[in-house]
Amino acid sequence: MLSSLNVRAALLSVVILIVTLGVWEIANQPPEVKEAKTEYEMLMGGSAPHARVPNPSEIGTLALAELSDPFYDKGPNDKGIGLQLLYSIKRVMSGYFLAALIAIPIGFMIGMSPLMHKALDPFIQVLKPISPLAWMPLALFILKDSEVSSVFVIFICSIWPMLINTAFGVGSVKKDWINIARTHELSKLRTAVMVILPAAAPTILTGMRISIGIAWLVIVAAEMLVGGTGIGYYVWNEWNNLDLTAVIFSILMIGIVGMVLDLLLAKATKMVQYVE
Amino acid sequence: MSNKSLGDPFNPESDLQHGPACNCPICVFKREEAESRYECTESEMTERLERAVYEGTATDSQYVDADASADAAPADPNAFRADGSPDNPTETPETIIDRAIESAVVRAVFGHNEASRRNFMKMLGGGTAASILASIFPMEAAKAAFKDKIGPLEKKKLKVGFVPITCATPIIMAHPMGFYDKYGLDVDVIKTAGWAVSRDKSINKEYDAAHMLTPMPLAMTMGAGSTAMPFIMPAVENINGQAIVLHNKHKDKRDPKKWKGFKFGVPFEYSMHNFLLRYYVAEHGLDPDKDIQIRVVPPPEMVANLRAENLDGYLSPDPFNQRAVWEKVGFIHLLTKEIWQGHPCCAFATSAEFARENPNSYGALFRSIVDATHFSSRAENRKDIAKAISPKNYLNQPVPVVEQVLTGRFADGLGNVRNEPDRIDFDPFPWHSMAVWILTQMKRWGYIKGDVDYKKISEQVYLAADCGKLMTDLGYEPPAKTYENYTIMGKTFDYTKPEEYIESFAIKRT
Numbered sequence: 001m002l003s004s005l006n007v008r009a010a011l012l013s014v015v016i017l018i019v020t021l022g023v024w025e026i027a028n029q030p031p032e033v034k035e036a037k038t039e040y041e042m043l044m045g046g047s048a049p050h051a052r053v054p055n056p057s058e059i060g061t062l063a064l065a066e067l068s069d070p071f072y073d074k075g076p077n078d079k080g081i082g083l084q085l086l087y088s089i090k091r092v093m094s095g096y097f098l099a100a101l102i103a104i105p106i107g108f109m110i111g112m113s114p115l116m117h118k119a120l121d122p123f124i125q126v127l128k129p130i131s132p133l134a135w136m137p138l139a140l141f142i143l144k145d146s147e148v149s150s151v152f153v154i155f156i157c158s159i160w161p162m163l164i165n166t167a168f169g170v171g172s173v174k175k176d177w178i179n180i181a182r183t184h185e186l187s188k189l190r191t192a193v194m195v196i197l198p199a200a201a202p203t204i205l206t207g208m209r210i211s212i213g214i215a216w217l218v219i220v221a222a223e224m225l226v227g228g229t230g231i232g233y234y235v236w237n238e239w240n241n242l243d244l245t246a247v248i249f250s251i252l253m254i255g256i257v258g259m260v261l262d263l264l265l266a267k268a269t270k271m272v273q274y275v276e
Numbered sequence: 277m278s279n280k281s282l283g284d285p286f287n288p289e290s291d292l293q294h295g296p297a298c299n300c301p302i303c304v305f306k307r308e309e310a311e312s313r314y315e316c317t318e319s320e321m322t323e324r325l326e327r328a329v330y331e332g333t334a335t336d337s338q339y340v341d342a343d344a345s346a347d348a349a350p351a352d353p354n355a356f357r358a359d360g361s362p363d364n365p366t367e368t369p370e371t372i373i374d375r376a377i378e379s380a381v382v383r384a385v386f387g388h389n390e391a392s393r394r395n396f397m398k399m400l401g402g403g404t405a406a407s408i409l410a411s412i413f414p415m416e417a418a419k420a421a422f423k424d425k426i427g428p429l430e431k432k433k434l435k436v437g438f439v440p441i442t443c444a445t446p447i448i449m450a451h452p453m454g455f456y457d458k459y460g461l462d463v464d465v466i467k468t469a470g471w472a473v474s475r476d477k478s479i480n481k482e483y484d485a486a487h488m489l490t491p492m493p494l495a496m497t498m499g500a501g502s503t504a505m506p507f508i509m510p511a512v513e514n515i516n517g518q519a520i521v522l523h524n525k526h527k528d529k530r531d532p533k534k535w536k537g538f539k540f541g542v543p544f545e546y547s548m549h550n551f552l553l554r555y556y557v558a559e560h561g562l563d564p565d566k567d568i569q570i571r572v573v574p575p576p577e578m579v580a581n582l583r584a585e586n587l588d589g590y591l592s593p594d595p596f597n598q599r600a601v602w603e604k605v606g607f608i609h610l611l612t613k614e615i616w617q618g619h620p621c622c623a624f625a626t627s628a629e630f631a632r633e634n635p636n637s638y639g640a641l642f643r644s645i646v647d648a649t650h651f652s653s654r655a656e657n658r659k660d661i662a663k664a665i666s667p668k669n670y671l672n673q674p675v676p677v678v679e680q681v682l683t684g685r686f687a688d689g690l691g692n693v694r695n696e697p698d699r700i701d702f703d704p705f706p707w708h709s710m711a712v713w714i715l716t717q718m719k720r721w722g723y724i725k726g727d728v729d730y731k732k733i734s735e736q737v738y739l740a741a742d743c744g745k746l747m748t749d750l751g752y753e754p755p756a757k758t759y760e761n762y763t764i765m766g767k768t769f770d771y772t773k774p775e776e777y778i779e780s781f782a783i784k785r786t
């Protein structure tokens with residue numbers, strides 16, 4: 001019964017998609033282009049406005065062309081979509097793992113020590129809400145390198161969810177368990193690794209999942225700002241040419257990569273889930 | 277075709293001295309130009325004319341195939357002219373230098389006696405004469421020595437930043453058209469989203485040199501809007517080439533007095549765009565800080581903001597003015613050359629440190645830019661340039677849009693085809709008086725305060741003397757002075773009286 005519901009839901013999804021795209025395609029036909037006759041018409045590029053929302057078929061054609069050769073490299077300002085995505089993923093991963101490396105130990109410290117919690121809380125509350133991109137000018141100034149600066153922006157935006165979730169997860173580990181560890185004369189470090197870490201892992205991973213989502217959102221904006229390489233630069237370069245087809249295509253690609261990153265962390269969260 | 281060979285020392289018909297009697301088109305043109313501007317002595321004139329010929333041959337790619345001329349003794353000077361390489365403009369900088377040296381040597385041999393040189397060439401034929409000369413004078417060695425004068429490059433791989441607009445034409449096209457290679461440089465031209473980033477990447481030394489706006493190195497040196505860091509501006513890139521675009525719904529509001537409450541976009545605070553827009557509306561009685569709103573909008577976003585009616589208009593770099601017309605969103609109200617004919621806009625700039633630590637690389641880069649700028653200034657090259665710089669790697673724009681900007685034959689969005697060959701032009705010479713004007717406007721609108729040593733800052737940042745010397749080295753003709761007065765919308769700017777000039781405006785922030 002359940003499986004037939006799933007099948008029917010999937011079928012309905014496909015139908016909705018096809019109908020939507022079909023209506024979009026048919027309703028959005030380009031206006032007929034009159035043959036440009038006078039010099040003025042030629043210089044204006046015909047009588048119809050050039051920019052309009054592109055059709056699904058146009059986006060599909062572009063996607064096919066781009067994805068058939070995703071790793072081409074025609075100089076510093078023109079690279080394939082695959083290469084650009086790899087650049088962005090590399091940046092996100094560097095900033096993200098750096099943040100995890102710092103956020104998780106500090107989160108443990110805050111979670112285990114009420115003193116540290118009270119002492120660090122004001123700093124976290126002030127720094128957390130700052131828009132990651134607002135750090136960019138300062139980062140460029142201090143770090144003197146746009147590559148390092150974009151990694152820093154990823155670092156700073158992904159550190160907070162991990163830090164706060166780790167502290168919360170560690171702080172809410174049942175007191176009984178810690179007491180049991182104490183009666184077994186486990187050292188503080190062993191308690192942290194053997195008792196608290198497994199108990200807090202699901203909360204920590206939830207924080208990491210939130211972080212990767214934010215990091216992926218921010219990298220696009222950071223690259224649009226700083227340029228050079230990456231999917232953000234790709235979007236900016238097509239935007240520069242008012243090419244909406246390519247912009248929509250890159251939005252789709254950004255969405256797909258973001259979804260894959262999220263799925264990976266969702267899988268990881270499931271793996272550490274435990275039943276009491 | 278015969279008059280084209282005037283630079284050829286082996287041609288008996290040519291007049292190497294380009295004296296007053298010379299009737300080659302370059303001489304005639306230059307003579308008219310010279311007469312109209314100021315008087316000069318006979319020898320000065322000869323010198324100017326000589327330079328004019330090198331400049332004339334600079335882009336005359338049909339004239340000489342560099343390889344052929346390097347083969348010391350072509351049988352007939354006319355022969356290698358015919359089979360030249362018409363589509364290979366990259367050969368030209370070498371050719372000019374070769375030609376300049378040949379000419380100098382031949383003239384030295386004949387003791388600057390034109391009559392005897394001509395007779396000699398007639399008697400023997402240019403080819404024989406060339407081979408005889410080659411046997412007594414190491415022509416190839418001389419050419420090589422001259423080219424090596426730059427010295428070994430400290431840094432071959434350079435990064436040059438540019439913002440994708442037509443102002444950057446010389447910096448960009450020097451890449452696909454091989455001007456950097458010519459001087460032994462391996463340059464990556466890197467597209468940059470805007471000037472703030474371009475400035476920061478230059479300060480961070482990620483870029484060795486960059487495309488900037490002419491007011492930027494002045495502002496950066498003075499620490500206005502960024503940390504103070506000594507920047508130098510050895511060359512201007514383009515003059516003119518900007519426009520005021522209005523949204524199509526304002527077709528009936530061509531009088532600026534009707535612009536109260538309008539929102540305008542400019543690409544950067546320290547830009548000629550900002551200063552020219554302020555100047556223009558203020559001359560029409562509007563206070564740019566009170567009667568209109570001026571926002572900084574990155575050039576690529578101008579058209580989209582105009583379409584969304586977030587902006588009523590903008591004074592922006594091309595191709596975004598022409599692009600607004602192409603997209604049928606706006607029309608060209610006015611070209612900036614109508615505000616100030618020959619105003620500077622963008623510049624080629626680098627940190628003083630880079631120039632000091634890499635003098636030879638800097639020299640080579642500087643030479644490529646000056647050469648590329650001259651190449652860009654020639655009308656006959658503009659269509660080729662438009663094709664070369666439109667692809668994704670550079671401007672990422674439709675070719676017809678870029679072509680309309682560069683050729684100056686364009687649709688204005690009001691139903692007219694206009695023909696303005698000087699819509700944009702390229703001229704490397706960084707006039708000190710331009711810097712003084714920019715500083716007066718920075719002070720007028722409150723970007724800088726207090727006493728300004730106009731002359732000192734201008735001369736520290738705008739390297740007119742260096743540019744002039746280099747132009748001479750390359751066979752171009754620099755102006756004889758570095759200051760001049762301008763007439764901007766009918767009002768005279770006297771560079772000797774900057775403070776009085778600021779005082780003379782009714783609308784100002786001082």
Ligand SMILES: [Zn+2]
Binds near residue numbers: 291294299300325329
């Ligand atoms: Zn002449």
Ligand SMILES: [Zn+2]
Binds near residue numbers: 443514622
């Ligand atoms: Zn410009």
